[in-house]
Amino acid sequence: MSLSAPVAAEPQPVRVAGSYRRMATLFFANRLAVTGLVILAALLVFCFLGPLIHHTDQTHTNLSAANLSPGTGGHLLGTDDVGHDVLGRLMIGGQTSLEIGVAAGLLATLIGTVWGAISGYAGGWLDALMMRVVDAGIAIPALFLLLVTATILRPTVGVQILIIGCVSWLVPARLVRAEALSLRSRDYVQAMKAMGGSHRRAVFRHIIPNAIGTVVVNATFQVADAILLIAYVSFLGLGVPPPKTDWGGMLSKGISYTYDGYWWLIFPAGVAIVLVVCAFNAIGDGLRDSFEVRLEGR
Amino acid sequence: MTRFLLKRIGQAVVVIFFVTVIVFLLLHSVPGGPAHGILGPKASPQAIAEFNREHGFDKSLVQQYWAYLNELFHGDLGESYTLNQSVASLIGQRIPKTLVLTGLSTLVALAVAIPLGVWQARRRKGLADYAVTTVVFVGYATPVFFLALVLVIVFTQKTQLLPPQAPQTQSIAGLFADSRALILPVLAGAIATIAAFSRYMRSAVLDNLAEDYVRTARAKGASERRVVWLHIMRNSLTPIVAMLGYYLPVLFSGALVIESVFNYPGMGLLFWNAAQTSDYPILLGAVLVIALATVIGSLLADIVQALIDPRVRGTIK
DSSP states (O other), X not given: OTTHHHHHHTTHXXXXXXXXXXXXXXXXXXXXHHHHHXXXXXXXXXXXXXXHHSOOOOSSOOGGGTTOOTTGGGOTTOBOTTOOBXXXXXXHHHHHHHHHHHHHHHHHXXXXXXXXXXXXXXXXXXXXXXXXXXXXXXXXXXXXHHHHHHHHSOOOHHHHHHHHHHHSXXXXXXXXXXXXXXXXXXXXXXXXXXXXXXXXXXXXXXXXHHTHHHHHHHXXXXXXXXXXXXXHHHHXXXXXXXXXXXXXXXHHHHGGGGGGTOGGGTHHHXXXXXXXXXXXXXXXXXXXXXXXXXXXXX | OHHHHHHHHHHHHHHHHHHHHHHHHHHHTSTTHHHHHHHOTTOOHHHHHHHHHHTTTTXXXXXXXXXXHHHHHTTOOOBOSSSSSBHHXXXXXXXXXXXXXXHHHHHHHHHHHHHHHHHHHHTTTSHHHHHHHHHHHHHXXXXXXXXXXXXXXXXXXXXXXXXXXXXXXXXXXXXXXXXXXXXXXXHHHHHHHHHHHHHHHHHHHHHHHTSHHHHHHHHTTOOHHHIIIIIIHHHHHHHHHHHHHHTXXXXXXXXXXXXXXXXXXXXXHHHHHHHHTTOHXXXXXXXXXXXXXXXXXXXXXXXHHHHHOHHHHHHOO
């Protein structure tokens, strides 16, 4: 044992690096995942670099140029009911959707990971109690809770991120807890505790890093869900206040003009939401598949 | 089985306790409190103090929570700020209509998704499977409101086949009397859930295809049709039952959006209107009712699953 240990320890880092490289290879061999990555990159460029090329005024209204159809007056996608250029609006609306979605998705993942890791590691009555809180949270649909809080607080970008993050951490909490339950009885966690390691160290240095696959995969799905959630809230009229907007809010304004046939107020924003959610889900699927294969290789 | 039942019901009671705490705390964080809501935003400080003393809002948080629980037990959800009616009766009037909407959409969704999932699983990794998977993938990412709008544009604006608005009526019979107007809301709800349901069904059938009992049935000479549609199908329905219980919050969220798009007179529309007027007793009453329905729904789903599936029953301690 004492002789073989250093020998076995040596190739360890090489194998880890190799397994990540293998994971990347697998991910990039997954056509769906790569398509998702390309779509996401294209959307990011469109939303954040687009306004540098396509200059539009998105703060002042211009009612004389309202509801122009696409192509007129140099507006590639027409204008909305207060004269904003729709193409430019799609860019700044996308910025809001993506910023809120990514930040809220990450915040939810962070809260859920810590909650789930502590719950699973603790076990016993504390675990049972913490999981019942999660059950209670799951029973209250996030959309309803968001509408209630949106009427209490003014829904700025920061507030939206905080609230969505605080209502959608329940799924990652469950997933990470399941991992933590199996990880806490592993030898290395037991050994660390026998050497006098603290609970905090066990959770943050051993449980969470070893559940990172689940966490990363789930984070991409969380972002997709957060983008959908923010779109729903805005569509129902309680999104970020004007002149800011997001894709759901754009669609919400477009609904009043359905019968005028102003399709450019509905379809660009709708398709953008579908595209970005598909992209994140595809990336998540790809990551999950490559993580699974990596773990099988162990 | 009895131990499982008791444990599961005990869990549900604890969950319901947490739900009432969350809703109570939300109700408590409402700006201005109930005094502002009922007396109006310009009420004098004396009137507010008087109101608070009269209704016990000057007591400690724990005492107030206890009073709140007591009211709940008597079916009292408070009074609406704007509609001059008790929240319980408002929700009671609206909830059957929402159940009609979600029930019909779920039935349509299951009628499509179950055969679709089976069909896909049998053609796994074939061209048809990939094609349907792609459609389902996009469907899963499509917000219900966008879907509803596309349906409105196609069926009422472009072709004028169907009315754009849900039946405007007080009674359940009225809903069915105007059944043409019911088609679009139900369709929107159904399409939105078919994606998730068929995905579940597909993987449940795939799991079952690898089971021993399938090989046995085949070895005994059962026709492929019989094996798939009788044996596998029945066993694959168990996870679907379990999923339905946990899917209630999603169904209610869908109803909220669909009711606001089609002006369908259910609980979702009541909630949406209450959000516009900051009518907190309605908002939080509805949240509570939905949460209770979800907790009870998933409890029932777990029990039904244990009853119909001997394998699940076997693992219960």
